[in-house]
Amino acid sequence: MSFTEVQLNHALTLQPISTKRRAVALVEQPSASRPRIEAGPSQPSLHHEAGAALETPAISLRNEGLPGQLKSICVVNFMCHAHFALEFGPHVTLVSGTNGSGKSAVIQGLQVCLGLKARETRRGDNLQSFIKTGCEEAKVQVTLWNKGDDAYEPAIFGEQITIERRLTRKASNPFKLVDERNKTVSVSRSSIDAVLEYFNINAANPLTIVTQDMARDFNSGGSADRQKKYTMYMEGTLLFDIQKELSDAAAELGKAKEDVDGLLLDKNEASAEVQKMTGKRELCEGLEKQRDIQAALENHMAWLEAYAARSTVQQLQQELDQKLPEQLQQLNQLEAEVQAKLETIKQDIHTKMEAAEQAQETISRHRAQIQDLSEQARLAGRERLAAQREVDDCKATVAEVEQELQVRPLEFALAALAAGQGDVGRTGLRAWLQP
16 A cells, blocks of 8 residues: 655645555645634644545546555544544545644554554654653554455455554554454454555555655755655665565575586486496396296206106106005004004003002092091090090199198098098008107
């Protein structure tokens, strides 16, 4: 998209046209030819008329803009504007106002919203300087037409695309990409650049927007100014970019030539390798022929050996026919002897099996007897242990009695006599009386 601003008696004309096939011009007209509308004390006098500059009855005028063409701009707290909105006509839009009314501020807002830095607008050192005095942030919205065959992703954005940029006192100045329904589609700078690149919009192009200072320099005739004009021409017509691209292309071409030379060298090396491999292939083909000849010779020799062995086989067959009956008779006799021995072995096995069964029965019976004897021995052991315990008890009782007898023999003797046990009593007395 291109804009041209020429200082002519402080009246401004904006003509937005899509940059894919057309140019857009901002031309200032004499102020006497355009009426003004006086604003209030807080807003400078600024007036615009859409479509007022073109009066060509023979040409059919559009009611809507082409894809990429400006539809509207809205600035809030931007430079001298508290809130200003401008609807562009589909052909030419005229904006007029006194000095300081904010005509150029609209252009700066358009440049800032389209991605330019403050220094690139030549109206400030930083974007914060564009914020209206006393405000913390500013906002600029630029809406582009997006209707027709050249529309950019109409399924996503619809018939118009709005680019919004907020300027804050902080370092962050975020962008926003909004569709026709005022829904945010993206907030990345790359998405904004993709839209501008698609419509070929470059607000930094010196022929896109010509400021008053640039117009003044353009009208001067000094040698330095001629150099500036030449630079403006080269930048505006993208010839500098074309030169750079040609230079890059020449560098790429040189690199490509180097690559081609390298490829040619590789080709020559490959050709030599192919020739070498061709010789090896021919040698292999000769080896294959030699192998075929060798295989044929081996086959021939094998048949010769087969013919030579045929007579030997016939001789062996005759010998076999002569010796076979005798050998068969011997084999039959041997078979009969083996059969007889087998019968004898079977009988021995049967006899031994019967003896083994009887022995097994005897073993089973003895095992039962052993188990009975073991049980009896276990019971006898228990009885012996019980008898042993009784004997031990009796021995303990006798020991106790003997001890008692040693302690009190006279008492036991008298008690025995009193109980009618005279023998025991007398024996006790004699024992007591003995020294």
